Amino acid sequence: xxxxxxxxxxxxxxxxxxxxxxxxxxxxxxxxxxxxxxxxxxxxxxxxxxxxxxxxxxxxxxxxxxxxxxxxxxxxxxxxxxxxxxxxxxxxxxxxxxxxxxxxxxxxxxxxxxxxxxxxxxxxxxxxxxxxxxxxxxxxxxxxxxxxxxxxxxxxxxxxxxxxxxxxxxxxxxxxxxxxxxxxxxxxxxxxxxxxxxxxxxxxxxxxxxxxxxxxxxxxxxxxxxxxxxxxxxxxxxxxxxxxxxxxxxxxxxxxxxxxxxxxxxxxxxxxxxxxxxxxxxxxxxxxxxxxxxxxxxxxxxxxxxxxxxxxxxxxxxxxxxxxxxxxxxxxxxxxxxxxxxxxxxxxxxxxxxxxxxxxxxxxxxxxxxxxxxxxxxxxxxxxxxxxxxxxxxxxxxxxxxxxxxxxxxxxxxxxxxx
Amino acid sequence: xxxxxxxxxxxxxxxxxxxxxxxxxxxxxxxxxxxxxxxxxxxxxxxxxxxxxxxxxxxxxxxxxxxxxxxxxxxxxxxxxxxxxxxxxxxxxxxxxxxxxxxxx
Numbered sequence: 001x002x003x004x005x006x007x008x009x010x011x012x013x014x015x016x017x018x019x020x021x022x023x024x025x026x027x028x029x030x031x032x033x034x035x036x037x038x039x040x041x042x043x044x045x046x047x048x049x050x051x052x053x054x055x056x057x058x059x060x061x062x063x064x065x066x067x068x069x070x071x072x073x074x075x076x077x078x079x080x081x082x083x084x085x086x087x088x089x090x091x092x093x094x095x096x097x098x099x100x101x102x103x104x105x106x107x108x109x110x111x112x113x114x115x116x117x118x119x120x121x122x123x124x125x126x127x128x129x130x131x132x133x134x135x136x137x138x139x140x141x142x143x144x145x146x147x148x149x150x151x152x153x154x155x156x157x158x159x160x161x162x163x164x165x166x167x168x169x170x171x172x173x174x175x176x177x178x179x180x181x182x183x184x185x186x187x188x189x190x191x192x193x194x195x196x197x198x199x200x201x202x203x204x205x206x207x208x209x210x211x212x213x214x215x216x217x218x219x220x221x222x223x224x225x226x227x228x229x230x231x232x233x234x235x236x237x238x239x240x241x242x243x244x245x246x247x248x249x250x251x252x253x254x255x256x257x258x259x260x261x262x263x264x265x266x267x268x269x270x271x272x273x274x275x276x277x278x279x280x281x282x283x284x285x286x287x288x289x290x291x292x293x294x295x296x297x298x299x300x301x302x303x304x305x306x307x308x309x310x311x312x313x314x315x316x317x318x319x320x321x322x323x324x325x326x327x328x329x330x331x332x333x334x335x336x337x338x339x340x341x342x343x344x345x346x347x348x349x350x351x352x353x354x355x356x357x358x359x360x361x362x363x364x365x366x367x368x369x370x371x372x373x374x375x376x377x378x379x380x381x382x383x384x385x386x387x388x389x390x391x392x393x394x395x396x397x398x399x400x401x402x403x404x405x406x407x408x409x410x411x412x413x414x415x416x417x418x419x
Numbered sequence: 420x421x422x423x424x425x426x427x428x429x430x431x432x433x434x435x436x437x438x439x440x441x442x443x444x445x446x447x448x449x450x451x452x453x454x455x456x457x458x459x460x461x462x463x464x465x466x467x468x469x470x471x472x473x474x475x476x477x478x479x480x481x482x483x484x485x486x487x488x489x490x491x492x493x494x495x496x497x498x499x500x501x502x503x504x505x506x507x508x509x510x511x512x513x514x515x516x517x518x519x520x521x522x523x524x
Contacts, residue, residue, distance in 0.1 A: 157486050221506065223485060225496065237485075237500040252486070268483075268490045297521055 003030045003320060006089055006099035008079060009256070010036035010064040012044075012391070013291030013305040014105035020313040020393035022069045030320075032071070033097060035089065037078040039064050042133060043386055045302065045379075048165055048338065050136035051143050051248075052176050057133040060383075067391045079106075082262040084284045101286050101316055104272055106259070108161055108292040108300055112251035115156050115227060122229015127247045130169065131161065142246060143176070148185030149245030154234055155192050156224045156252050158199075161292060161300045164347070166190070166250050167197060167207055168338045174214040175340030189217040191234060191242050196220060200354040203347055206369055210339065224249075253300070255293055271295040276351065277327035279312045286319065288312055296331070297351065303334040306390050310401045332403040334360070336379035344375035350403040359407035361398055368408065425451050437512060437519050441476065444516025452514045456505065465502055468492055472508075472515040482512045482520040 005021060007014045018034050046060035065074045078092040088098045110131055112118045118127065128139035151173060155166050170190050177183040190197070190211060196204040197211055197218060211218050225237040227249065234242045255270030265283050266272050273282040274294040281287040290312050291305035298304045311329040318325050331351030336344045346366050347355035359365040366375055389396065420439060422429050426448045431439040436455075438444055449469060453461050461469075471492045476482045485508045489496035499507035508520045 157484070223500075223506075225500075237496060238504055238506075268487050 002028065003100040004098065005030055005032050005101045005103065005316065006097055007032065007034045007103040007105055008082075008089065008258075009104070009106035009291075009293070010034045010067075010074065011041060011105065011107050011291070012302050013107070013293070013309070014103070015041070015064070015067045015391045016306065016309045016393050017103050017105060017290055017312060018072045019067075019069045019391065020309055021316065022071055023393060024313060024317060027071045030100075031073065033073040033075055034064075034068065035075045035077060035079060035091065035097070036064055037076070039076060041067055043383060044161065045386075046383060047130055047133065047136045048168055048172070050133070051128075051130050051139040051169075052172050053140060053144070057137040061133060062387065067387070069392070079256070079258040080261065081258055082265055082287075084262070084264055084287070087286065099286075101288065101319060102284075103312070103316070104259075104281070104287065104289045104293045105291055106256040106293050108159070108253040108271075109256055110251045111254045112249070114252045114254075115224060115249075117229065118156075118227045118249060118251060120227075120229055122227075122232075125229070126232060126245070127227060127229045127249055129249055129251055131165075131250055139248065143173075146186075146246055147182060150187040150189060150243060151246045151248070152189045152191055152234065152242055152244035153248045153250075154222075154224055154242075155194075155250045157193050159300055160250050160253050162335070163199065163299055163301075164335050164337045166192075166248075167211070169248060170211060170216045171214060171340045172338060174216060183215075187217070188215065189219060189242065189244075191219040191222045191224070193223050194220060200349065202357075203349075203355040203369065206345075207337075210371075214340070253292075259293070267295055269295075275327070276331065277329050278315055278325040279308055279329055280315065280319075280325060288316055288319075298331040299333045299335070301333055301335060302386075302390075304332070307332040307334075307401045309393065310395070328402070330402050332401060336375055336382070338376065338379055339371050342376050343371040343373055344379050345369060345371050346375045346378070348403065348408075353403065353405070353408075356408040356410055358409040361400075361404045362406040365407055435519060438516040441517050448516065449514060452516070456503075456510045456513060458503070458510075458514075462502070464494060464498070468494055468499065468502060468507065468511050469515045472511045472517060476512075476515070476517040482508065482515070482517045484508050484520050 018032050040061050041064040043060040046055045049055035050057050080090040080092045082089050088096050124138050130136040130139050177186045197208040198204040223237045224234050226235040232244050259266035259270040272289045274289040276296040281289050290308050292300040315325045334348045338344045348360050349355045357369040360368050423432050430443040472482050503510040
């Protein structure tokens with residue numbers, strides 16, 4: 001009998017899962033349906049470049065439906081809720097879709113309204129975010145008018161998508177204002193709830209050093225409780241304040257709202273509790289989760305989703321065949337960090353191993369935790385691979401799902417490096 | 420890692436002052452642990468948060484972050500900061516004898 005796999009979300013995770021499954025199974029074995037509320041697939045790594053005029057918002061968005069292989073049913077509708085008891089998804093248009101296996105790939109959403117004052121007076125005038133195409137485009141217009149003063153980049157709280165992107169924004173802002181010849185007129189400040197520049201100690205130290213080199217002030221352990229757009233102030237819960245002329249705020253993130261409307265599915269932030277190795281949800285054995293929607297302790301990033309894809313599809317296959325699951329996802333994450341002036345840094349890590357210096361994927365490869373032009377080119381070339389390799393579900397030759405250790409230097413871990 | 424004596428019992432704390440082994444914690448240690456964090460008098464609200472942190476950790480394997488505490492503990496984030504001015508999740512986790520909440524990746 002034909003089994004039905006329903007995938008909620010047609011972004012990075014949903015698309016690559018659908019395409020990989022379609023390659024494993026013929027239409028007579030399984031039906032695949034992907035549900036999404038809109039037809040705009042955003043290449044999210046491109047958002048960072050939009051405010052600086054290095055990319056245009058319309059160029060990084062493509063139709064979702066066009067990214068699927070033949071034999072995948074794409075349903076454009078919002079989701080009301082999932083009913084785990086009856087193995088069905090209720091759509092907002094009133095229809096119901098039953099499933100044998102459900103894959104949750106609905107990512108994370110921005111919830112700026114959860115921070116007092118953030119969407120109040122000054123929002124999209126003095127206070128922006130680059131985490132949406134509209135926000136990034138509006139910020140671009142504001143930056144081009146900005147001719148001096150204090151620009152503050154603020155992460156309200158973790159988790160956020162691509163935790164390095166706000167740092168990259170600081171590095172690119174330094175480059176951008178240098179190019180415009182007004183760097184001395186601009187004070188750049190990075191305000192984070194973390195106790196350092198980044199979550200992982202060695203990378204945190206290295207990135208803090210780079211912020212200092214680029215004259216970006218670092219304010220740590222700042223838990224933003226309120227944004228006063230009119231008065232130009234970030235106000236922390238502990239009473240501290242940081243003033244600004246222009247604020248770039250990364251709002252709080254949650255899982256998709258329908259998760260909260262689905263009894264027994266999500267946690268208090270609407271992320272789905274998930275086994276970090278098998279990617280099976282804790283809610284039900286026939287529900288799997290990929291990408292930002294899961295609460296696994298990995299970064300919310302496209303590279304994680306990409307590396308998860310292989311394990312997830314194999315485990316869906318094993319589940320349908322009645323076999324035990326392959327618990328092999330290791331938390332592998334790989335991020336290019338754009339540092340301005342046509343250079344970038346590369347970091348590579350997993351659940352257990354923090355980002356280390358060395359080379360990737362082996363001793364002959366891209367430099368890790370060090371700035372290079374090669375990494376910058378890698379970051380630029382990745383966009384094409386995203387549309388033509390990653391979404392169709394192809395593997396990269398020489399790049400495996402599991403984190404490589406060959407080119408890394410753990411011994412150098414305790415040595416503070418400054419190139 | 421270092422050994423500290425709290426309520427006459429030796430316990431292992433990590434570099435940041437969190438319990439290495441949450442099983443070493445007893446409820447008798449709470450007032451002394453609170454004092455170390457600069458909290459001289461524990462109100463019912465403090466206790467509510469500390470007990471909640473502990474039970475969430477035992478149920479889920481990680482303590483809640485401030486944002487989750489604000490949504491689920493029955494105490495608002497503003498009040499949490501009044502109770503634990505140096506950071507509710509971190510300080511309450513230390514007093515509740517559990518590891519640092521794993522919110523930030």
